[in-house]
Structures are given as C-alpha cells and as structure tokens.
Amino acid sequence: MSADLAQDLEQRIVAAVHAAYGIEITAKEAVIRPAQPGRPGDYQCNAAMPLAKRLGRPSPEVGAAIADRLDLTGLAGRPEVAGPGFLNIVFDAGYLGDHVAALAADEHLGVPRTEPRRVVVDYSSPNMAKEMHVGHLRSTIIGDALVRMLEAVGHEVVRQNHLGDWGTPFGMLVEHLVDEGWTGGGGHTVADLTAFYADARHKFDTDDAFADRSRKRVVALQAGDPTTLALWEELLDESKRHIEAVYELLDVRLTPDDYRGESSYNPRLDEVVADLQQRGLAVDSDGALCVFPPGFAGRDDEPLPLIIRKSGGGYGYDTTDLATLRYRTQELKADDIFYVVGAPQAMHFAMVFAAGREAGWVSDDSRIEHVPFGSVLGSDGRMLRTRAGATVKLTDLLTAAVDRAAAIVAERGQMDPQERAAVARAVGIGAVKYADLSSQREKDYTFDLDRMLAMEGNTAVYLQYAHARIRSMLHKADQTPDQTPASGTPVILDEPAERALALKLAQYPAAVTAAIEAVEPHRLCGYLYELAVLFSTFYQHCPVLTAPTAELRQSRLALSEHTARVLERALGLLGIEAPDRM
Numbered sequence: 001m002s003a004d005l006a007q008d009l010e011q012r013i014v015a016a017v018h019a020a021y022g023i024e025i026t027a028k029e030a031v032i033r034p035a036q037p038g039r040p041g042d043y044q045c046n047a048a049m050p051l052a053k054r055l056g057r058p059s060p061e062v063g064a065a066i067a068d069r070l071d072l073t074g075l076a077g078r079p080e081v082a083g084p085g086f087l088n089i090v091f092d093a094g095y096l097g098d099h100v101a102a103l104a105a106d107e108h109l110g111v112p113r114t115e116p117r118r119v120v121v122d123y124s125s126p127n128m129a130k131e132m133h134v135g136h137l138r139s140t141i142i143g144d145a146l147v148r149m150l151e152a153v154g155h156e157v158v159r160q161n162h163l164g165d166w167g168t169p170f171g172m173l174v175e176h177l178v179d180e181g182w183t184g185g186g187g188h189t190v191a192d193l194t195a196f197y198a199d200a201r202h203k204f205d206t207d208d209a210f211a212d213r214s215r216k217r218v219v220a221l222q223a224g225d226p227t228t229l230a231l232w233e234e235l236l237d238e239s240k241r242h243i244e245a246v247y248e249l250l251d252v253r254l255t256p257d258d259y260r261g262e263s264s265y266n267p268r269l270d271e272v273v274a275d276l277q278q279r280g281l282a283v284d285s286d287g288a289l290c291v292f293p294p295g296f297a298g299r300d301d302e303p304l305p306l307i308i309r310k311s312g313g314g315y316g317y318d319t320t321d322l323a324t325l326r327y328r329t330q331e332l333k334a335d336d337i338f339y340v341v342g343a344p345q346a347m348h349f350a351m352v353f354a355a356g357r358e359a360g361w362v363s364d365d366s367r368i369e370h371v372p373f374g375s376v377l378g379s380d381g382r383m384l385r386t387r388a389g390a391t392v393k394l395t396d397l398l399t400a401a402v403d404r405a406a407a408i409v410a411e412r413g414q415m416d417p418q419e420r421a422a423v424a425r426a427v428g429i430g431a432v433k434y435a436d437l438s439s440q441r442e443k444d445y446t447f448d449l450d451r452m453l454a455m456e457g458n459t460a461v462y463l464q465y466a467h468a469r470i471r472s473m474l475h476k477a478d479q480t481p482d483q484t485p486a487s488g489t490p491v492i493l494d495e496p497a498e499r500a501l502a503l504k505l506a507q508y509p510a511a512v513t514a515a516i517e518a519v520e521p522h523r524l525c526g527y528l529y530e531l532a533v534l535f536s537t538f539y540q541h542c543p544v545l546t547a548p549t550a551e552l553r554q555s556r557l558a559l560s561e562h563t564a565r566v567l568e569r570a571l572g573l574l575g576i577e578a579p580d581r582m
Contacts, residue, residue, distance in 0.1 A: 004112075004510045005043065005099065006032040007103040008075060009089065013045055020062075021055060034507060041079060041088030042096075042503055048085030059085035060538040073548055093499065097491035097555075100502045103509070104562040109569060110509040113154040116272050117335035120158045121147050124247075124254055125341070127164035128239040128261070129173055129193045132246050132394040134214060134447070137344075138373045141436045143340040144252040144575045145521045146371070147457045153516065158332055161254050162324065163261035165236055169197070171218030173212065174231045176200035179215075182231070190242035196483075218314075222266060224395075236261075249398055250429060251575060269315045271317035272323045273308050276558070279359055287311035291322075296347070304548075306351055317354070336367040338519065343372035343442060344497050371519050374444035376436075384447050397447075402428035404449055412582060419581070426577035427453070427461060433576050434460030438525035458529040460576055463567055466532040468582040470564040477545055477557055489558040492551065497538040501559055504531050508566050512573065521574060528570050535563050 013030035017023060031046040048063035053551065055062060063085025070079060070087070070150040074097050079087040091099075103110035123143020126132045150157050176199060188196075203210045220228045240256065247254050276282040281291050290305035298304050304374055306318040328334045339349055349370040354364045378384040384392050405428030409420055431452040453461055493499045506528075511527035514520075544560055547553035568578040 001399065004110075004513070005091070005506050006034075006510060009045065012070060012072060012075075013047055014065065016066045017047065019069040020065040021051075022038070023054075025051070035059050035088065039088070040082070042076075042091050043089045045079070045089065048087070052085065063087055064104060091503070093493040095507065096499070096502055097493050100505050100562065101489065101491045101558070103506065104558065104565070108152075109562075109566060110506075111153060111512045112509060113572035116154045116156055118156045118158065118333055119150050120160055120332060120334040120337040121150070121340065122160045122162050122324075122338065123340035124252070125162040125164065125241075126239075126243055127169070129170070129190075129235045130197055130239070131190050131194045132243055133391040134376050134394060134397055135391065136394060137376060137397070137432075138436055139342070140247075140250060140254075140442065141342045141433050141575065142371065142373055142521065143338075144250075144254070145433075145437055145573065146338060146340065146516075146519060147253055148573045148575060149512065149516045149521075149524075152512070158334065159254060159327070160260045161258045163259055165232075165239075165261035166221075166263040166266065167322070168214065168218055170232055170235070170294065171213035171216075171221060172200045172204045172211070173197055174221070174228055175217045176203060177231055179210075188238060191239055193238060246394055247498040249395070249425075250433075251577070260324075262320050265320050265327065268323045269319050272319060272326055275326070276308060276322075276355075276359060281355070281359060282308060284332075287578050293358060295350045295354065296351050304347075304351065306355055308439060318348075319328055321348070321352045322355060323354055325368075326359075326361050329356070329361045329363075334366070336369075338369055339530075340371045340373070343374060344414075346370060346372055369439070369519070370519065373441045374439075377444050377446045379446060379448065381446070398429065398432060401432050401449060401452070404428065404453055405431065408453060409582070415581065423579045423582065426579050427464060427582070430460040430464060430571070430576040432443075433574060434463070434525065437521040437574050438529075440522050441520055458525070460571070463528055463532050463571060464576075464578055465582050466535060467564055467567040467571070467578040470535070470560050470567075471580040473544060474557065474561060474564070489554045490551070491558055492555040494552075495542050497534075497541040498559065499551045500558070501531075501534045501538045501563065504534050505559070505562055505566060512570070524570055524574065528567065531563065531566065535560075 007027070009032045009521050010027040010030040013032065014025055014027060017025050017030075025047070029047060029050070031050070033044050033046065035041045035044045043200065045066070048066060052062045060081065060083075063081045067079050067081050067087055072079070072089070074092070075093045076089050079089045082088055118330035121143055123146070124136060124140040147157050147159060173193075175197060176196060180196075200214075204214055205211075217228060221232060226310065240259070244256070276291055277289075281294070282289050284290075285305060286440045288305075288307050288311045289309035290302040290307050292305050296304040306322065307316060308319045308322065309315060320544040325337070328337055342350065353362070353368050353370075356368070362368055376384045402425050406420065406424035409415070409424045409427060415423065431449070435447070435452045451457075454458060455461055455465060491502060493502050507527065508531075511524055538559070542556055544556040547556055555575065571578045
C-alpha cells in the first residue's frame with residue numbers, strides 16, 4: 001500500500017485502461033484528484049476526457065469502459081460514472097481507517113523518502129554594512145522552509161548565504177570612513193554603519209572626486225591592500241553579528257558556515273573568464289568582454305549580453321554570478337540549485353543559467369531554478385515603509401510581532417514568565433512566517449499584524465491553537481506524545497466528520513510532496529488550514545473523551561493524536577513552532 005492514496009488509484013486506473021483498450025498510459029495520465037468539496041466521492045478520475053480524444057470515442061463511453069474493468073477490491077466500491085466520464089471513487093471505511101493507522105505508525109507520517117540529491121539553496125543574501133530590512137524577509141523565510149522540506153525527504157542540502165560584501169558599495173563606504181578619520185578598532189554598531197552608508201552614497205552621487213576615489217578604493221580592495229582590507233573586515237564582522245542576531249530571532253537554519261560572500265569568488269573571476277573564452281562563448285563588444293546567451297533580446301531585437309569583463313578591466317555582478325554557478329556545479333557538485341531571490345531578477349538569472357548550460361557547467365538532469373517572490377506591502381498597497389518613508393528594519397518588525405503576541409498570550413492563561421516569553425516568540429514569529437508562506441509566492445502581500453495574529457482564519461495562530469487544544473485534550477486523557485494511541489489503534493470511521501478528517505490526514509504525504517516539487521510552501525499551508533477546520537468540525541460532532549464506547553474513544557484519540565502530530569510536523573517544515581500550551 002502506497003503512502004499516497006492517489007498512487008494506489010493511479011496504478012489501478014493504468015491497468016483498467018490497458019484492459020479496456022490495450023494501450024499504455026502513465027500514472028500522471030490517470031488524472032487522479034481529490035474530489036472538490038460538495039462533490040460526490042473522495043477522489044475523482046478525469047482520465048476519460050483526454051483518452052476520448054485520443055481514441056475518437058465519446059468520453060462517457062470511455063469512462064464507463066474504465067469503470068467496468070477497474071478492480072478496486074479492498075479499496076473502494078464500483079465508481080460512479082458522471083458527466084463527461086468522471087469517475088467518482090469512495091473509499092471503503094475499513095481501508096481508509098487502516099491506511100490512516102499505518103500512516104500514524106510511520107515515523108515520517110507517510111511522507112516518502114526520496115532518492116537523495118545534493119541540493120544547494122541560495123537564500124537570505126543581505127548586504128553587509130547595512131541593517132537587514134523588510135526586503136530580506138521573504139528570501140530568508142521561504143529559503144528556510146525550502147531547506148527544511150528538502151531535508152525532511154532525505155536530500156543533502158547545502159545552504160548558501162550569498163552575502164553582498166564586495167564591489168563599489170564597499171569602495172565608497174571605506175573611502176568615506178577614511179575621510180572621517182576612522183582607522184579601525186571597532187566601537188560602531190550596525191546602525192552606525194547604515195548611517196555611514198547613507199552618507200557615503202550621497203557623497204558618491206554628488207561629489208565626482210569622491211566617486212573617483214571610491215572606485216580606486218575598490219581596486220585597492222580587490223588587490224588586497226592591507227589598510228583597505230582591515231577596514232572592510234571590521235565592517236563585515238559587525239554586520240555578521242547583526243545578521244546572526246536576526247537569524248536567531250527568526251529561528252532560521254543559517255550559520256556562519258553557510259556564508260559565501262561575493263568576495264569569496266574574486267579569486268575565481270579570471271579563471272571563469274578564461275574558461276568562457278576557451279569555449280568560444282566570450283566575445284568583444286565595444287571594448288567589453290561579453291557572453292550572449294541564445295534566446296535573449298532587447299526591445300530592438302538586439303542580443304542581450306552578460307558583461308563578464310568591463311571595458312576598463314573590472315568585473316561586475318554578471319561575472320560573480322557566473323562564478324557562483326560554476327563553483328556550485330563544479331566544486332560543490334550540486335545536483336540541483338534553487339536561488340530564492342526576488343522576482344525582478346528573473347531575466348538576469350535566466351541568462352546566467354542559460355550561459356552556464358552553454359558552457360557545459362550544468363548537466364542535463366540538474367534542476368537549476370530561480371525561486372522568485374513578490375514584495376511585502378504596507379496598508380496603502382505600496383512597499384512597506386516607516387511613517388518617515390524609510391525602509392522598515394527587520395528587527396523592529398519582528399520585535400513588534402513578538403510584543404503584540406505577548407499581549408495576546410497574557411490575556412489567555414496563566415504561565416510563568418519564561419514560558420510566556422517562549423510562547424509569545426513562537427506565536428509572533430510564527431505569525432510573520434505563516435503570513436508570508438501562506439501567500440502565493442510570486443504575489444505581493446500586505447503586512448498586517450492584526451490579521452496575522454487573528455485567532456480565526458488561515459493564520460499560524462489558528463493552527464497553533466488547534467494543536468494546543470488537541471494536546472490539552474490528550475493530557476486530560478492521560479495521553480502523552482510518547483504514548484501514541486494512533487500507532488496501534490484501529491481507526492473507526494462511522495461518522496461523516498470522522499471520515500472527512502481521516503481522508504484529509506491521508507493526504508498529508510501528497511501535500512508535502514506537492515509543496516516541494518512546485519517550491520510553493522503555500523500549498524502545505526492551505527492543507528494545514530483545511531485539516532484544522534476539519535478537526536474543529538470533528539471535535540464538535542464526535543465526542544472524544546466521552547465517546548459511547550471504549551473502542552470509539554481510543555479511535556478518536558488516535559485521530560486527534562495523529563492530527564496534532566501532522567500539525568506540529570508540518571508547521572516545523574515551515575519553520576514554525578507549535579507550543580503545547582497557548
């Protein structure tokens with residue numbers, strides 16, 4: 001028996017089609033889907049319509065032929081043929097109960113382990129010498145969730161934090177600090193550095209002499225000038241202390257071992273250019289050395305270039321990103337790479353990936369993918385900013401969420417200060433993460449703490465409260481997580497609410513798989529919300545602690561325990577804690 005209900009059906013549909021028409025179809029062509037709410041059946045087979053076109057027969061006739069030859073013994077009764085050939089399938093209660101019990105007994109709750117691949121995930125990537133702001137939120141949260149999901153199914157994940165720590169911004173910043181008489185020695189916070197950066201940018205944009213000195217400072221940095229390097233390293237040290245504090249507050253899996261700044265690729269740039277020249281891909285264009293990936297053109301149908309060496313001999317982001325791709329495929333030996341970077345960079349990465357494939361750095365079976373996302377907006381529908389118009393600092397945003405959560409937690413029950421602080425952090429940070437992850441990744445979303453922290457609706461708080469409520473009920477039943485009734489208890493599905501909850505629990509493995517394959521965490525969020533709503537209905541209509549028989553009580557405890565474990569495990573895949581008490 002497969003952990004995924006749909007896989008069992010797919011295999012039988014494939015066999016039925018072969019028996020009916022002597023043709024082979026793939027499991028995907030069986031077109032098995034969970035039935036929409038309000039529709040008859042648990043699952044629906046939509047294979048008849050595409051097959052009807054292929055066979056030149058009416059689709060209801062094809063659907064009936066498949067149904068006649070479909071062996072669902074031990075799984076379901078004869079399917080109903082409806083409309084243009086849909087097959088509506090209702091699982092036997094005994095089969096569904098046994099299936100859910102088997103999932104509950106599995107340490108992974110049925111989520112399949114996959115053939116492991118070495119996967120690089122590029123995410124967060126803040127700019128050094130500046131405070132992290134709201135613009136870094138989505139990359140960090142989405143990337144962390146992707147890492148957790150990939151690791152959960154058995155992949156070897158290499159985290160890469162591509163820090164912005166090189167180039168013209170640091171030339172102008174170091175030059176400004178020298179102008180101000182700073183010779184090093186510390187004593188500055190990241191807030192000071194942010195102010196220094198603003199001053200340096202203003203001078204760079206308005207003072208030609210300063211801009212020229214800044215460019216020369218970049219050359220000195222790239223050449224390893226000791227004084228320039230010492231100041232640069234001091235800027236980085238303070239910046240890293242800042243981002244590590246943010247990562248700790250956010251509870252994301254990024255450590256100093258994962259840092260891979262732009263500067264680290266500087267020694268490889270000459271080698272990358274030489275490689276591209278040797279392969280005949282680098283050509284001169286108005287004094288600059290460029291690569292023209294096929295299929296990319298501008299408004300006038302002129303080929304678009306990646307500039308791998310500027311006319312003055314310097315290197316830019318195009319070269320660094322090509323060096324990064326080459327390092328990840330050739331040295332890290334990545335099978336797959338995900339770049340969790342904002343949507344505006346889509347064209348740039350498409351060109352880099354195309355150039356990498358043309359250069360032979362990327363194998364045909366590698367999945368190299370840009371994972372784009374939209375922006376975080378304020379209530380006015382514009383980019384989220386402070387009242388003064390400045391970009392919102394990430395620490396301020398997260399602290400506000402935790403403080404608001406603390407006030408909510410204080411109203412709901414008696415806890416000691418330490419537990420209250422821990423729950424407030426779990427609720428506040430969870431609310432921010434879930435609001436981001438539950439939104440369709442490529443769309444913008446509005447940052448609204450009131451909505452994020454609502455006890456009703458598709459929020460982390462609703463899910464966390466559902467988990468805590470189940471844990472409270474199990475505690476009253478003297479049932480603890482290490483005394484799991486679900487692992488060996490027969491599951492009885494006599495009531496519609498029991499059946500609906502069991503069916504949704506059975507869909508957990510498929511929900512995780514779908515979220516990973518599409519790199520869309522919102523799919524898992526949507527599943528969790530539906531599960532929590534169905535549990536609420538089950539709780540209202542199916543007494544658990546006061547069930548009429550001991551067998552039914554244990555069965556309902558088993559369903560409750562399994563629900564709590566799925567909620568906790570899946571929230572964990574999203575990087576969100578599930579407290580036992582709220």
